[in-house]
Amino acid sequence: MRTSFIIFILGAWGTVAYAQDTAYVSRDKTTALFFNSTVKMISRSTPDLDVDQKENTLITIKAFTTVFSPACIDVQEVSTAKIYHIPVEFSCGRAGRRIEVNGAPMPVRAIKTAGFNYSAVINKLAEGKRRDVIDHEKTGGVKAWVDKLSLAGNRIFFRLDVRNKSNLPYEIDFVRFYIRDLKTVARMATHEQEIVPLITTLHKKTSIAHKREIAKIFGFHRFSLSEDQALNVELYERNGNRHIYLQITQKDLEDLKTIAPAKQQPGNASVAANKL
Structure with a gap:
């Protein structure tokens, strides 16, 4: 036995x-x-x-x-x-x-396509003040901006800034991204194409206290939009209704900034990308 x-x-x-x-x-x-x-x-x-x-x-x-x-x-x-x-x-x-x-953080592969150091790209977009704002919205004392829309290798990046001026903390439940037509005909089914970020610096259950502000980076496979389409960015509050809706249009993609390749630094091959 x-x-x-x-x-x-x-x-x-x-x-x-x-x-x-x-x-x-x-x-x-x-x-x-x-x-x-x-x-x-x-x-x-x-x-x-x-x-x-x-x-x-x-x-x-x-x-x-x-x-x-x-x-x-x-x-x-x-x-x-x-x-x-x-x-x-x-x-x-x-x-x-x-x-x-x-449960472990996913590493951002620093060199994957065309010799790009995506860690350096993330650090560059995360530092400094916001600029080249694409869209913004405010609700319940919370304001969000989409800015620093950029192209690096075969990835499209942007920064999402969120500021809380209310006394009530703002806890992020999740962020959703999808491409949808700007105008839809009545009684016609709306087609949505969900896209998932390959890279993100947003932690799960991120909470923004009174008079605090965060800046998070999102990176996607390179995509395109037609004139009547937009990439919708939806930010949902956990156990609340202060949801925020932002958009990136074809015109915004035409004006995105290009980030040149950066050399890989020894011993710094990856950074932690956190879950939504």
Whole structure:
């Protein structure tokens, strides 16, 4: 009996399963799963979910229907053979989030395309005062700006500044990004294309106290807009209604600044990018 037990333990040694927080999805919002290293899907596809591996460390999930039973997708880490069991449920309000699987910050790859040091790009955009403001909005004593729209390699970056002048702290629940037509015909279904930032310096559950201000950087795959489209940036307050809505249009993309490549500094290959 003891020998059989030891054989069983040794056989199971190489496969360790990790339970993860629930990934909430909807038909209109894409939920993104970021991993620390290369992964692969090992679970079977389901007709209720659109699961797509965008990159080695990025998997996106979207729902095809509003009604489906709670599901689970299995993802395996290539280097360690660890298996992640990720529950998936439908939710309009909680869908569209960025989830860091295994809870650790995702490194920003400093040199990936055309010799770009994206760490240096982030530092350059984060420092100093805001400039070249694209859009701004104010509600309930909280004001936000989109500024420093830039192109570096094959990434589009911008800075999101948020200032709180109210006595009530402003806690950010999540930020949503999607491309949508500026004008829609009555009774015509509105098409939205959800996009997910590859790079962000925004921490989860960031709270802005009275008379405080933050500046966070977001980086995306290079994208384009037609004249009648806009990239919508929606900032949601946790347990509150002071939501903020901002836009980037085609004209703004035409005037974006280009950041030249910077040499990689030894020992500074990455910086921590935090989850939404």
